[in-house]
Amino acid sequence: MAKRNDRPTLATVAERAGVSIKTASRVLNGEKHVAASTAEKVETAAEELGFRLNSTARRLRAGGRSPYIGVVLSDAADAFQSRAFAAVEAELATHDLRPVVTVVGDDPDREEAFLDECLANDLTGIIVIRAHPEAAETYARAASAPGTRIVTLDPAVNGPGISIVAGDDREAGRLAAEQLLAHGHMALGVIGDQSPSLITTRRLQGIQDAIAGRRGVGWRAYMREDAHDEASAKNVVAAWLGSRSAPGALITLSATVTQGAIDACRRLGEWPALVGIDDFPTAELLDVTVVDRNVESLAAEAVRRLRASAEPSGAGGGGGSLGEGEGSSPSETTGRERVDDGVPDFDNALCVIARGSGEEPPDTR
The missing domain is CATH 1.10.260 (434 Repressor (Amino-terminal Domain))
Structure with a gap:
């Protein structure tokens, strides 16, 4: 027995x-x-x-697909990526789907190996929250494989068969700059993320849009790119604040960079006006003004497109193409998802969350 x-x-x-x-x-x-x-x-x-x-x-x-979805992050410590992943995971759970996650860091080879594993194990699809800047071609190759479904929140990952769900990064940069300009700031220090990043490029374009036609506004002399972590952003801001020609206001192009800048300000006891792009958990406590987007809306749309792409198409009876499904316009259901021009086609409007740091007047001392 x-x-x-x-x-x-x-x-x-x-x-x-x-x-x-x-x-x-x-x-x-x-x-x-x-x-x-x-x-x-x-x-x-x-x-x-x-x-x-x-x-x-x-x-x-039974002929179904795996309940697992590959999810790619470049930096799990980045506030936007962690928020977006939490929202994606919650949305997947409502459809009985589960994420398999990789954090690629500075290793594009790890990203390529993860994609190969996803394809080999017949995962239902892949959601890219942020990719390594050098990985775009890897996704293009993966998307060409039959049955591959890729939805990305990173506009740098694009091409035939890839559906882009991204906010308007150019508009985010414009809103950040206009918030400071509206309060009289003329010397703007801009701290960017990785320079090859399309997100950084578009946010810088938005700042240029806000400054265009305005006389006496300086920012290029203060612009720094490649401050892609808290330590490097902290060093940049500390060097600025310790100089005689420090900018009177700061624009930080990611939540990670914003946190590094705040750390430098706190340590030196200097508090220039500041507007960051993308919210982070302690921003409200620290009275940090940010330009933010609705990550829950991004996640819901990403999962909707991924699931819609797995449904049979109405015309041919075969597997659906990315971008097809409920809510798509006829011009988008041509077999491939159009490459997004940066303007979302769903409800994900950007907003300025004014908490005080972006509304500080210029120091007239």
């Missing part, structure tokens, strides 16, 4: 079903080329014994 705490094994399932261990393994691991009657015997035996069935395998055998 078996002990009460003995757990059923693959061997006991095989014995109960009257098949070999190999056949039981094939059934429970989702291999498709098994007779339906045999599969039914094995699954019945497993259920009777309390053997935990592999729900993913059963779904694959």
